[in-house]
Amino acid sequence: MKILDFSTLLPGPYATMMFADMGADVLKVESSTRPDLLSGMPATHHHLNRSKSAIALDLKKEESVEIVKKLVLDYDIVIEQFRPGVMERFGLDYEAMKQVNPRLIYCSLTGFGKTGPYRNRPGHDNNYLALSGMLDYSRRKGEKPTTMGIQIADLAGGSLHAVIGILAAALHREKTGEGQHIDISMTDASFALNAMFGPDYLVNGVEPKPEGLLLNGGTFYDYYETKDGRYFSVGSLEPQFRRLLCKAVQKPDLLRFAMSEKLEDQHRFKEEIKALFLGKDFEEWLEVFDDTFEGCVEPVLTFAEACEHPQLRARGMITEVPDSDGGAQKQIATPLKFSSAKPVYSHVGPQLGAHTEEVLLAQGYTKAQIEALRLNDVLR
Numbered sequence: 001m002k003i004l005d006f007s008t009l010l011p012g013p014y015a016t017m018m019f020a021d022m023g024a025d026v027l028k029v030e031s032s033t034r035p036d037l038l039s040g041m042p043a044t045h046h047h048l049n050r051s052k053s054a055i056a057l058d059l060k061k062e063e064s065v066e067i068v069k070k071l072v073l074d075y076d077i078v079i080e081q082f083r084p085g086v087m088e089r090f091g092l093d094y095e096a097m098k099q100v101n102p103r104l105i106y107c108s109l110t111g112f113g114k115t116g117p118y119r120n121r122p123g124h125d126n127n128y129l130a131l132s133g134m135l136d137y138s139r140r141k142g143e144k145p146t147t148m149g150i151q152i153a154d155l156a157g158g159s160l161h162a163v164i165g166i167l168a169a170a171l172h173r174e175k176t177g178e179g180q181h182i183d184i185s186m187t188d189a190s191f192a193l194n195a196m197f198g199p200d201y202l203v204n205g206v207e208p209k210p211e212g213l214l215l216n217g218g219t220f221y222d223y224y225e226t227k228d229g230r231y232f233s234v235g236s237l238e239p240q241f242r243r244l245l246c247k248a249v250q251k252p253d254l255l256r257f258a259m260s261e262k263l264e265d266q267h268r269f270k271e272e273i274k275a276l277f278l279g280k281d282f283e284e285w286l287e288v289f290d291d292t293f294e295g296c297v298e299p300v301l302t303f304a305e306a307c308e309h310p311q312l313r314a315r316g317m318i319t320e321v322p323d324s325d326g327g328a329q330k331q332i333a334t335p336l337k338f339s340s341a342k343p344v345y346s347h348v349g350p351q352l353g354a355h356t357e358e359v360l361l362a363q364g365y366t367k368a369q370i371e372a373l374r375l376n377d378v379l380r
Contacts, residue, residue: 001170004029004071005052007081008036010151011158011186012109013048016079018163020051021334021343027075027359029068030352032056032380039352047331049349050321055360056353056380059090063378068092069100070363076179077166079107084119094181104179105169109162113185123187128153132190137197137208137216157189220258220270223300230282231300232289234273244295248288249276321345353380 001024005016013028020026028049030036038045057064069092072078078097080087087093087108094106108114111123129135129152135145165182173179196215197208211217214237223231236245242258257269277285282299289297291310301309307318317335320328324347334343356379360370373379 001025001077002075003027003077003079004068004075005079006087007079007109009038009081009154010048011154012079012081012162013038014155014159015109015162015166016052017048017050018159018334018336019166021345022336023341023344025075026052027071027355028052028054028350029059030054030056032058032353032377043329046321046323046329046348050331051344051346052349053355053359054350054353055356057356058378059092061376061378063373063376065091067360067363067378069097071359072097072101072104074363076101076103077105077107077170079109079162079166081109083122084108084110084114098179102179103173103177105166105173105182106179107162107166107169107182107184109158109184109186111185112187114183118187125151125153125186128157128187128190131187132194133198133208134190134194137210137213139210140217141210143210152193153186153190156193158184158186161189219266220273222270224274224277226277226280226282226285228281232277232282232285233298233300235296235298237296241295244293245273245297248293248295248297249273251276319343319345321348323348324350356380 001019003016003019003024003026005012005026005028007013007016016024016026016028036045038048057067059065059068080092088096094104094108097106098104110119111128112118112121126135126147129148130145132153139145162182162184165184169180169182194208197213200206201208208216215221219237221235221237223233225231234245236242239259243255246252246255246258251272254269254272257265257272260266260269280288286299289295289299306312312318315337317333318330319333321331322345323329329348331345331348336343357367357370360373360379361367365373370379
C-alpha cells in the first residue's frame with residue numbers, strides 16, 4: 001500500500017503511523033509555509049511520523065498541484081484532514097484526483113464530516129465528545145465531565161475508523177478495481193462508541209445517566225482511593241470474581257451484599273469496599289492484589305509505572321526506533337501482533353521536507369527542475 005498523507009496534528013498522522021508500522025509506504029505531504037503544530041513537540045512528532053517519508057510543498061502553487069497529481073498515479077491512497085472545501089480550492093479534491101487515477105482511495109477525516117450544518121465548523125476532541133452524548137453519563141452526579149488525558153474522539157473515533165475504512169476500500173478495490181471516497185467524521189465515530197448503553201435508549205427510551213449504569217459508577221465497578229491518595233480499579237462483576245474480591249479483603253460476610261440484586265445492598269457493598277481501600281496504602285494493596293490474584297482488581301498506574309509494568313514489557317510495548325544520529329529513540333510500539341510479519345520501524349519522524357528531492361527524482365524530475373521549483377518557493 002502506498003499512501004499520500006496530507007494530515008496534520010493527531011488523528012491522521014496516528015492512522016498513517018499504523019499503516020507505516022504494518023509496512024505501508026507513507027509519504028507525508030507537508031506545508032512549506034505552515035509547519036505542523038506538533039513539530040513543536042519533537043518526541044511526539046518523531047513518534048507519529050516514524051517510518052514515513054516527507055515532502056514539503058506549497059499547495060497554493062500550481063506546480064505543487066501538478067506534483068501531487070503525478071504522485072497519485074503511484075501513491076493511490078490519499079488521507080486528508082482539511083476542513084471541507086480546502087482541497088477543492090487546491091484542485092486536489094476526490095472528484096479532481098479520481099480523473100487522474102480512477103482507482104484512487106481518498107479518505108477525508110474531519111470533525112463533523114462533509115455534509116450537515118456543522119460541516120464547516122471548527123472543533124476539537126472535547127467538542128466532538130460533548131456532542132456525542134457520552135460525556136454526560138461518563139461523569140459523577142452533580143460534577144462536570146472530566147477532561148480526558150487522551151484524545152478519544154481523535155484516536156478511537158478518527159484514526160481507527162479511518163484505518164478500517166481504508167482497509168475495507170482497499171479490499172473492495174482489489175475485488176472490483178474501483179476506488180472510492182471515504183468520509184470519516186470524528187463526531188459520527190464518537191457517537192457510534194455509545195455501543196453499550198445507547199441501544200437501550202433507542203429501543204426502550206432508557207437514557208443513560210451519570211453513575212446510573214453498570215459500568216459508570218452505578219455499581220461497585222469503580223475506582224477506589226487508598227489511604228495514601230492512590231487508586232485501584234475494581235471490575236469484579238461476575239459472581240466468581242466477587243467471591244475472590246471478598247476473600248482477598250478478608251470480608252466473606254460482604255458476599256451476601258455483593259451477590260444481592262437489591263439496589264440498597266449493592267450500595268452497601270460499594271460503601272464497604274470504599275472504606276476498606278481507605279484503610280491501607282497503595283503498596284499494601286499491591287501485596288493483597290498481587291500477580292496471582294484473578295478477581296479483576298488492578299492498580300491505577302502512572303504512565304511511568306505503566307512503562308515498567310511486566311505485562312507491557314513482555315508484550316514489547318516499548319520499542320527502539322533508529323534516529324538520524326545513528327542512535328535510537330524509545331517509542332510506544334504498535335499493539336498489533338501478527339504471526340507472519342514483524343512491525344516496520346525504519347526511522348523516527350523525519351524533518352520537514354526531508355525526502356523532497358528523493359521523491360521528485362523518483363517521479364522523473366531533474367535536479368535542474370527541482371532547483372527551479374525551490375527558487376519559485378514551491379518546495380522547501
